Amino acid sequence: MREPRELHFDTRDGSALFYRHWPALDGPGEQALLLLHRGHEHSGRLQHVVDELDLPGFAVFAWDARGHGRSPGRRGHCPGIATATGDLDTFVRHLRDRHGIAPENLVVIAQSVGAVIAATWAHDYAPPVRALVLAAPAFKVKLYVPLARPALRLRYALAGNFEVQSYVKAKFLTHDPARIASYDADPLITRAIAVNMLLGLYEAGERVVEDAAAITLPVLVLVSGADFVVHRAPQRRFFERLGSKVKAYHELPGFYHDTFGELRRSEAIGLVRAFVRKCFDAPFERPDLRTADRHGHTFDEYRRLQAPLPEGSWKIPYYAAVRAGLALGARLAESIRIGHETGFDSGSTLDAVYRNRPAGFGPPGRLIDRLHLDSAGWAGIRIRKQHVEALLADAVRALRRAGRPVRIVDIAAGHGRYVLDGLATLPEPLEAADSVLLRDYSPINVAAGRQLIAARGLAATVRFEQGDAFDRDALAALAPAPTVAIVSGLYELYPDNAPLAASLSGLAAALEAGGFLIYTGQPWHPQLELIARALASHRDGAPWVMRRRTQGELDQLVAAAGFDKCTQLIDDAGIFTVSLAVRRAS
Known part of the structure; x- marks a missing residue:
C-alpha cells in the first residue's frame, strides 16, 4: 500500500482544505493523477484506487472537499457550485506551485458529485490538464419523490438553506461486502448535503450536458449499468x-x-x-480555438439566432408578446425605459443595473423594475462587478508588493461606476504617483462618467476620455503606461475575433512585463435566445444577438497576445467569468 502525506492548501477565502499526496514510486513524479471523491465521502476512501491503478510513475493527489472528511466547514455544506469549482482550480494551481505538477501533466479522475464538479470546472475554466475521467457523473440525481426538486426549490426560496439527508444505503452503492461495511462504519461519512449544493449540482449538470461541446479535453466516461443513484441518459448525452x-x-x-x-x-x-497511458503516449496538444468565430458550435448557434424563426413556429407569437410586454414595461419601469432608449447592452443600462434601485410609475412600476433587475443576466452582471473589484484588489496588492506604481486603465468603462466602486474597496488607497484613466467610445458615457468622477471628488486621480477600445495603435500609445488594464463587458458584445486580437495586442504593447489584465467572458447564458429575439442593442437598435465565446477560446486569444492567466472567478449560474492575467516578458 502506498503511504500518503497529509497536507493542506489554502483556498481563495482562506479555508485550509485537507489533501493526501502519494509520491511517485518510480522516476521524478512529474506526471500525476488527481482523484475527486464521491458526494458524502472523503479522500481516505480512495486509498484502494491509488493502489489498484498500479501506476508507480505517477504521483497521486486527493482532497477532502470543503465540508467533508478532514476539511473544515459545516458538514455537507458549501457556498455554491462556483466555490467548489474555484476550490478545484486553486488546488490545481497549488499542485503546480507546491509540487511542480504542470497542468498538462495532470489527469483528473472523479466520481459522482466529484465528476460533476470536474466537468463543470472543465467547462467554465478551460483548464489545460491532460485529460478527465468521469465515473458515474451525477448530472441528474434520482430523487424518486414526485416533484421533489420544485418542492426543494420552493422551500429554499422561502426558508433559506437547509440540509437534505442521503436516502442511499451502502448496499445500493456496491456489491462488495467489505466496502459496504467500511461505509457504514466510517465516522467521516457525511450523509447530509445542503440544498443549495443539491440544486446547484442539478443546474450545473444541465448546462454542462447541454454545452458539452465547449469541453475539448480528452475524456473517459464510465457509466454504472445498474445505478440506483443517478440517471444514465444525461451521461450519454454529455x-x-x-x-x-x-x-x-x-x-x-x-x-x-x-x-x-x-x-x-x-x-x-x-x-x-489504459486511458491514462494512452493520453501520455502522445504529445500534449490543445485544439486552436482562435478561429471559433468562423466555425464550431458557438458560431452555428450565433447563425441560428441571427436567422428569422421558421414560419409557423410557436416562438413567433411568444417573442412578439415578450416585446410588447417590454414596450409596456418601458412606460412603467425605469431600467426597461433606459434599455429601450439606449440599448439593453449600453453603458447607461448597465449603470442602472449596477445601481440596482428599482424606480418607475408608482408601486406597479417599481415592482416591474425590481423583477427586471433581478433577472438571471442582470443579477450575474452585478456579481461580475464584485469579481472585477476583487481581482482589481489582487492586482493592486501584487503591484504594491513589487514596489511598482498602480496605473489603471479601463478601455470601455461605460459610466465607470464599477471601476470607481472598486477603487473605494482597494486594500490601500491610491498614492499621488498612481493614476486611473477611463475610456469609452460613447460621448454619452464619457459625459456621465465625468459627472460621476466629479461627484465623488476624484478628479485629481481619475480622468475620463473618449477612445476606441479596438484601436490597436491608440491603446499601445497610452501614457503613462498602465500597470493594470481592465476590459469588462466589452468583448462579449462582438462576435468576431479580429477586433479582439487587435485590442489585446494594443494592451500588450502598452503594459510592461508583469503588468495585469482583467478581462471578462460569457461562456454561457440561459436567456440567449430571448435576448436575441426580444432586446435591442445600442448599435442602431438592431437585435442584440450575441455569440458566446467558450472560456477556452477567450483564454487562447489572451494568451496569443502575450498574457499568462493567473486566476478566474465565476458566478454560480456559470454566466460571467472574470479573469486575471499577467503580461509575459517578451
Whole structure:
C-alpha cells in the first residue's frame, strides 16, 4: 500500500482544505493523477484506487472537499457550485506551485458529485490538464419523490438553506461486502448535503450536458449499468455532445453507483489505467480555438439566432408578446425605459443595473423594475462587478508588493461606476504617483462618467476620455503606461475575433512585463435566445444577438497576445467569468 502525506492548501477565502499526496514510486513524479471523491465521502476512501491503478510513475493527489472528511466547514455544506469549482482550480494551481505538477501533466479522475464538479470546472475554466475521467457523473440525481426538486426549490426560496439527508444505503452503492461495511462504519461519512449544493449540482449538470461541446479535453466516461443513484441518459448525452477529439464511453453492466468501489472494479480500474497511458503516449496538444468565430458550435448557434424563426413556429407569437410586454414595461419601469432608449447592452443600462434601485410609475412600476433587475443576466452582471473589484484588489496588492506604481486603465468603462466602486474597496488607497484613466467610445458615457468622477471628488486621480477600445495603435500609445488594464463587458458584445486580437495586442504593447489584465467572458447564458429575439442593442437598435465565446477560446486569444492567466472567478449560474492575467516578458 502506498503511504500518503497529509497536507493542506489554502483556498481563495482562506479555508485550509485537507489533501493526501502519494509520491511517485518510480522516476521524478512529474506526471500525476488527481482523484475527486464521491458526494458524502472523503479522500481516505480512495486509498484502494491509488493502489489498484498500479501506476508507480505517477504521483497521486486527493482532497477532502470543503465540508467533508478532514476539511473544515459545516458538514455537507458549501457556498455554491462556483466555490467548489474555484476550490478545484486553486488546488490545481497549488499542485503546480507546491509540487511542480504542470497542468498538462495532470489527469483528473472523479466520481459522482466529484465528476460533476470536474466537468463543470472543465467547462467554465478551460483548464489545460491532460485529460478527465468521469465515473458515474451525477448530472441528474434520482430523487424518486414526485416533484421533489420544485418542492426543494420552493422551500429554499422561502426558508433559506437547509440540509437534505442521503436516502442511499451502502448496499445500493456496491456489491462488495467489505466496502459496504467500511461505509457504514466510517465516522467521516457525511450523509447530509445542503440544498443549495443539491440544486446547484442539478443546474450545473444541465448546462454542462447541454454545452458539452465547449469541453475539448480528452475524456473517459464510465457509466454504472445498474445505478440506483443517478440517471444514465444525461451521461450519454454529455458524451455525445463533447467537443473532445479523444473520448471514450464504457457502460459497466451490473455496476452500482460506486464505480471504483464495486466488487468487479478491476474492469473499471483497467479502463482508467489504459486511458491514462494512452493520453501520455502522445504529445500534449490543445485544439486552436482562435478561429471559433468562423466555425464550431458557438458560431452555428450565433447563425441560428441571427436567422428569422421558421414560419409557423410557436416562438413567433411568444417573442412578439415578450416585446410588447417590454414596450409596456418601458412606460412603467425605469431600467426597461433606459434599455429601450439606449440599448439593453449600453453603458447607461448597465449603470442602472449596477445601481440596482428599482424606480418607475408608482408601486406597479417599481415592482416591474425590481423583477427586471433581478433577472438571471442582470443579477450575474452585478456579481461580475464584485469579481472585477476583487481581482482589481489582487492586482493592486501584487503591484504594491513589487514596489511598482498602480496605473489603471479601463478601455470601455461605460459610466465607470464599477471601476470607481472598486477603487473605494482597494486594500490601500491610491498614492499621488498612481493614476486611473477611463475610456469609452460613447460621448454619452464619457459625459456621465465625468459627472460621476466629479461627484465623488476624484478628479485629481481619475480622468475620463473618449477612445476606441479596438484601436490597436491608440491603446499601445497610452501614457503613462498602465500597470493594470481592465476590459469588462466589452468583448462579449462582438462576435468576431479580429477586433479582439487587435485590442489585446494594443494592451500588450502598452503594459510592461508583469503588468495585469482583467478581462471578462460569457461562456454561457440561459436567456440567449430571448435576448436575441426580444432586446435591442445600442448599435442602431438592431437585435442584440450575441455569440458566446467558450472560456477556452477567450483564454487562447489572451494568451496569443502575450498574457499568462493567473486566476478566474465565476458566478454560480456559470454566466460571467472574470479573469486575471499577467503580461509575459517578451
